[in-house]
Amino acid sequence: MAQKPSSENALYGAGTGSASSLQTAIEKSKMRAQGDIASSIEAQFNSMTRDFREDVSGEELSQFTQAQEQIVSQVLRGVQSEDQRVLKEDGEYRVYTLMQMPIGQAAEQFLSRLQTDEEMYTRFRSSEAFEEMRKRVEEYEESQNAGAGEQN
Template identity: 40%
Template sequence: MKKNMILILTALTFSILLISCGGSKSLSETETGDIPEWYLNTPASENYIYEAASATSRDMDLALNKAETEGRAKIGRTMEAKINSMQKKFEEEVGEGENSELLSQFTQATKVIVSKELTGSRVKEKKFIKDGSNWRTYVLMEYPIGAAQKAFLNKIKDNNQLYTRFRSTDAMKEMEADVEKYEEWKKNN
C-alpha cells in the first residue's frame, strides 16, 4: 500500500509539473500560421521598396505606430544601401582626387534624402493579433522607388557643379528613366 501511495504521489506531482510548465503562449511563440505570408516572404518589385515589420503593445494603435516606424527605418536602410551603390557607380565614372569636393557633396545629398524623404511611404498591408492583454501588429510598408530617385535628383540639381558632372553618367540616365516610370505610374494610379 505504501508503494502504491508513493506511486500515486509521484504521478500526481509529475502531472502538476507538466500542467504548470505548459502555460499560455507568449507573443514570441506565435504559431507560424498566424504570421502573414507577406511578413515571412516580403514581396519584391522594381517599382517599390517593401519592408515588413512587427511590434507589440498593450495598446493597438501604439503597436501599429511602432511597427510603422520600424518599417520606415528598414526602408531608410534599404534606400541608403541603394543610394550608396549608386554613389559607388558615380565615383567609378567620375573618379577621385581632384573631384573629391564633388563626391563629398554627393554623399551629403544621399544623407539628406534618406533622412527626410520618406513621406511617400505607406502601409500596404497590416494584421493585428490579440494575445492576452497585448497586441502584435504586422505591417508591410511600401515606398515608390521613383519618388526616392526624384527627391535625390532634385537635391543634386540644387548644386549646379555637381549636376553638371553627374548628368553625363550612366547612373543619372538610369535614375531619370526610373523617375519617368514613376511619373507615368502616378498618372495611371
C-alpha cells in the same frame, strides 16, 4: 503576414511591434517598416551611384553623401501603408505592418536635391548612374499618369 513582395517599381518594408497600447504597437511596427525601406533606399542609391562616387572626392563626396542622407529622410514621409495585421497576445498587441514606396519617387527627389548644387549635378549627369535614375523617374511618372487616367 507573408513574405515581403518584390517589385522593380517599389520598395517594401516590413515591421512588427508589440506593446500593451495598440497605438504604440502600431507606431513601433511602422517605424521598423520605414527603417527597412530606408536601408533598401540606401542600398539602391549606393548601387546606382557607385561609379560616380569613385569620380568625386573630398568636399564633393561629403556633399553628395549628405544629400543622399537627407533625401532618404525626406522620402520616408511619402511611404504608404500597404497592409497591417493586429493580434492580441498575452494581454499585448502585436502589429505587423507592410509599407511601400515607389522607387521613382526616391530617384526624383534625389535628382531634384542634386540640382541645387550645379557643379555636382553637371558631373552626376555625365554618369551612368544619372541615366539609371532618370529611367526610374520616367517609369514612376508614367505609372502616376496611368493611375490618374484610370481615376477619370
